[in-house]
Structure formats: C-alpha cells, structure tokens
Amino acid sequence: MQPLKLTTIGNSVGVVLSKELLAKLRSGKGDMLYVTETPNGIELSPYDPEFAQQMELAEEIMREDRDVLKKLAK
Numbered sequence: 522m523q524p525l526k527l528t529t530i531g532n533s534v535g536v537v538l539s540k541e542l543l544a545k546l547r548s549g550k551g552d553m554l555y556v557t558e559t560p561n562g563i564e565l566s567p568y569d570p571e572f573a574q575q576m577e578l579a580e581e582i583m584r585e586d587r588d589v590l591k592k593l594a595k
Contacts, residue, residue, distance in 0.1 A: 525536045543549055548567045557564045583590060 523539065523542060525538070527534050528537060529535075538546075546554065546565070546567055548554060552567060553569070554565050554567055555569050557566065557570065
C-alpha cells in the first residue's frame with residue numbers, strides 16, 4: 522500500500538502518482554484513469570468499463586452477423 526498526498530493544482534485538488542505506480546497502471550501523462558466504486562472502496566484503473574461494454578456488444582454483433590460482414594468485406 523502506497524500513501525498518496527493530496528496537493529493543490531490551480532483551484533482544484535489533485536494526487537501525484539509515482540513512476541512506479543504509473544508503471545503498474547501502465548499509464549502515463551495524458552492517459553485517462555477511471556474511478557470505480559467497489560464494496561471495498563475506490564478503484565483507480567486505466568480500464569474503461571463503458572468502452573469494454575461497447576466492445577462486448579460489437580463482438581456479439583460480429584459473431585451473429587459473420588456471414589453478412591464477410592460479404593460486405595468483399
């Protein structure tokens with residue numbers, strides 16, 4: 522467990538993440554991180570649950586309409 526210090530950034534409050542933590546998150550400057558509330562507290566992740574849900578729907582459609590998509594690709 523790594524403590525994080527809150528700091529003032531302009532008129533807001535932010536958290537500075539260490540290089541090690543960013544490496545574990547596989548994230549860097551300019552990347553988006555997503556906050557999810559879980560029964561155990563708050564989770565910070567580079568994983569976008571909304572995008573993942575959209576991709577699951579797209580994959581389902583691609584599986585169902587495989588023959589149509591093959592014809593369109595020709």
